[in-house]
Amino acid sequence: MHTCPFLPTEQVNLQRGGYPKFAVPLLQEKPEEGRASIYRTVFTNSCKEMMCYPDFPFPDDYPNYIHNARLHKYIRDYAQHFDLLRHIRFKTTVTKIRKRPDFSATGQWEVVTRSDGKEEAAVFDAVMVCTGHHVYPNLPLAHFPGIEKFKGCYLHSRDYKEPEKFRGKKVLVVGLGNSGCDIAVELSTVASQVYLSSRRGSWVMSRVWNFGYPWDMLLITRFWTWLDNFLPKAVSDWLYVRSMNQQYKHEDFGLMPVDGSSRREPVLNDDILSRITCGVVLIKPNVKEFRETSVLFQDGTVQDDLDAVIFATGYSHSFPFMEDESIIESKNNEATLYKCIVPPKLEKPTMAVIGLVQSFGSAIPTADVQCRWAVKVFQGLCTLPSVNEMLEDIEEKKRSKIRWFGTSNTLQTDYITYMNELTSAIGAKPNVLKLLLTDPLLALKVFFGPCTPYQFRLTGPGKWSGARKAIFTQWDRTLKPTRTREAPPATSTLPSLLVLGMLLIPLLLLLTVLY
Numbered sequence: 001m002h003t004c005p006f007l008p009t010e011q012v013n014l015q016r017g018g019y020p021k022f023a024v025p026l027l028q029e030k031p032e033e034g035r036a037s038i039y040r041t042v043f044t045n046s047c048k049e050m051m052c053y054p055d056f057p058f059p060d061d062y063p064n065y066i067h068n069a070r071l072h073k074y075i076r077d078y079a080q081h082f083d084l085l086r087h088i089r090f091k092t093t094v095t096k097i098r099k100r101p102d103f104s105a106t107g108q109w110e111v112v113t114r115s116d117g118k119e120e121a122a123v124f125d126a127v128m129v130c131t132g133h134h135v136y137p138n139l140p141l142a143h144f145p146g147i148e149k150f151k152g153c154y155l156h157s158r159d160y161k162e163p164e165k166f167r168g169k170k171v172l173v174v175g176l177g178n179s180g181c182d183i184a185v186e187l188s189t190v191a192s193q194v195y196l197s198s199r200r201g202s203w204v205m206s207r208v209w210n211f212g213y214p215w216d217m218l219l220i221t222r223f224w225t226w227l228d229n230f231l232p233k234a235v236s237d238w239l240y241v242r243s244m245n246q247q248y249k250h251e252d253f254g255l256m257p258v259d260g261s262s263r264r265e266p267v268l269n270d271d272i273l274s275r276i277t278c279g280v281v282l283i284k285p286n287v288k289e290f291r292e293t294s295v296l297f298q299d300g301t302v303q304d305d306l307d308a309v310i311f312a313t314g315y316s317h318s319f320p321f322m323e324d325e326s327i328i329e330s331k332n333n334e335a336t337l338y339k340c341i342v343p344p345k346l347e348k349p350t351m352a353v354i355g356l357v358q359s360f361g362s363a364i365p366t367a368d369v370q371c372r373w374a375v376k377v378f379q380g381l382c383t384l385p386s387v388n389e390m391l392e393d394i395e396e397k398k399r400s401k402i403r404w405f406g407t408s409n410t411l412q413t414d415y416i417t418y419m420n421e422l423t424s425a426i427g428a429k430p431n432v433l434k435l436l437l438t439d440p441l442l443a444l445k446v447f448f449g450p451c452t453p454y455q456f457r458l459t460g461p462g463k464w465s466g467a468r469k470a471i472f473t474q475w476d477r478t479l480k481p482t483r484t485r486e487a488p489p490a491t492s493t494l495p496s497l498l499v500l501g502m503l504l505i506p507l508l509l510l511l512t513v514l515y
């Protein structure tokens with residue numbers, strides 16, 4: 001990788017010589033091998049009511065979208081609240097996971113760890129692999145002819161931390177995902193020009209959706225999921241494209257996705273339109289090739305005097321610690337796991353992969369429900385079908401992925417459909433029809449309101465007594481952090497009905513005269 005001359009390298013040396021580690025390793029200047037890495041200004045793109053642990057709402061004074069440092073505190077608060085820290089071994093790397101010799105009888109695993117240079121092995125009855133899928137950068141340089149000739153520098157978005165070092169530079173960002181969009185917007189405040197190249201375009205939405213409410217509280221509901229699946233696909237596709245294009249026409253900003261009906265995860269960014277309108281971010285098509293100091297795009301346009309390229313081309317995932325790599329079969333960004341969790345060919349179901357799904361929904365509640373299902377499998381309370389039946393189910397799910405995402409090799413899945421599948425299996429899926437009879441107001445909120453994580457703790461094993469109240473107060477917690485100034489009492493405005501009447505009367509008179 002061409003290091004950027006204007007990115008000071010002493011930090012790397014400093015790091016070796018006691019560089020002050022950030023409180024949050026994610027923000028270290030030089031990302032740690034095998035760890036996710038984010039840039040300083042990352043704010044969540046799921047709102048607090050949609051991304052909390054199902055039995056641990058965020059404090060009501062937290063903003064709806066949260067800076068990564070506050071999210072880190074919330075996760076630590078959760079661990080402290082449920083007394084989990086005693087179960088966690090920090091600064092400990094798992095270097096090897098292998099079946100014990102008697103695995104087919106016991107289902108036990110041997111796990112080797114390294115901490116402070118010391119290796120240690122231990123035996124476990126079950127293993128949950130929760131190592132994330134935003135760790136290993138996807139940097140497909142072979143797709144960018146001439147990059148080896150390029151005299152500027154380039155890096156993957158995983159290595160990007162902040163914009164200052166790019167002040168006055170001409171920078172190309174490749175990839176219109178959430179990283180590419182965030183980074184292009186931030187760079188545009190200091191760079192002399194930012195180009196944002198997109199291969200297939202993306203739906204780009206603001207976090208602040210209709211009526212000023214969080215996008216995910218309005219769009220991720222059981223009603224919309226039901227309608228999306230109930231209507232003929234052509235109709236639901238038309239509605240989807242129409243809703244995504246309702247705030248502005250994406251083609252007017254060069255953003256329009258090639259496949260508009262794909263339910264691929266949208267980009268959430270509140271500033272990109274303004275940066276495009278101000279000309280500091282220029283949207284470009286895919287790169288055709290790089291030259292020594294310029295880049296040729298697929299539409300034939302050329303950009304000279306390029307200083308740097310940031311490849312925001314996403315991530316791949318791998319499990320280097322698995323001695324037998326065939327256990328978690330994963331290639332082309334798709335994994336062969338039953339319910340996206342269990343390797344189907346194990347003689348004993350004592351391994352679960354958690355978090356290897358991507359949806360409109362949030363990672364935290366998804367992982368919470370996945371773990372609850374996996375524990376029932378480990379306990380033998382959720383029995384798995386035969387290997388062939390699991391493999392057929394995996395194939396069937398791949399076919400439905402093509403229907404919604406245009407490809408099977410994706411971690412994408414439909415959030416509520418997936419959560420329903422898992423919560424049904426453990427008896428924790430809310431029964432809306434039954435609720436209609438027993439608690440009609442709750443039923444309406446559950447079906448038409450935001451599918452907040454509390455819904456997955458309303459009933460069944462793991463039920464949380466505070467879930468109903470959390471659902472009834474979710475909008476209070478949403479509005480509290482923004483309603484921070486009481487509007488002064490209205491002075492001159494006439495009641496709106498009176499105004500409406502005053503407008504209607506002349507209109508009615510005009511109509512009677514005309515007709």
Ligand SMILES: Cc1cc2nc3c(=O)[nH]c(=O)nc-3n(C[C@H](O)[C@H](O)[C@H](O)COP(=O)(O)OP(=O)(O)OC[C@H]3O[C@@H](n4cnc5c(N)ncnc54)[C@H](O)[C@@H]3O)c2cc1C
Nearest residue numbers: 035036038044045046092093094130131132134355362363
């Ligand atoms: C920039 C960015 C912003 C995001 N914003 C949101 C958002 O707004 N909302 C949302 O829901 N999701 C968001 N995501 C996605 C979300 O962060 C991830 O899905 C989530 O972090 C997944 O959690 P995880 O625990 O599965 O994996 P990770 O958070 O990646 O954690 C994996 C952990 O495993 C550890 N690990 C890995 N290998 C080993 C090993 N061999 N031994 C020991 N430990 C190991 C790593 O150190 C790490 O601590 C974002 C992702 C990125 C990159």
Ligand SMILES: NC(=O)C1=CN([C@@H]2O[C@H](COP(=O)(O)OP(=O)(O)OC[C@H]3O[C@@H](n4cnc5c(N)ncnc54)[C@H](OP(=O)(O)O)[C@@H]3O)[C@@H](O)[C@H]2O)C=CC1
Nearest residue numbers: 043044045140143175176177178179180199200312313314
């Ligand atoms: N604020 C937040 O909450 C943020 C959340 N995230 C999350 O982190 C995860 C990773 O996001 P991100 O890093 O953006 O990665 P993504 O995988 O979401 O996006 C990768 C982008 O790179 C493009 N790309 C990939 N390969 C190539 C190629 N060979 N040639 C051209 N373009 C290519 C893709 O284009 P194409 O569309 O054509 O495939 C896509 O636009 C996502 O889940 C995202 O939601 C990330 C940043 C901020």
Ligand SMILES: NCCS(=O)O
Nearest residue numbers: 046359360361362363
């Ligand atoms: N869709 C929320 C998860 S993400 O990876 O940002």
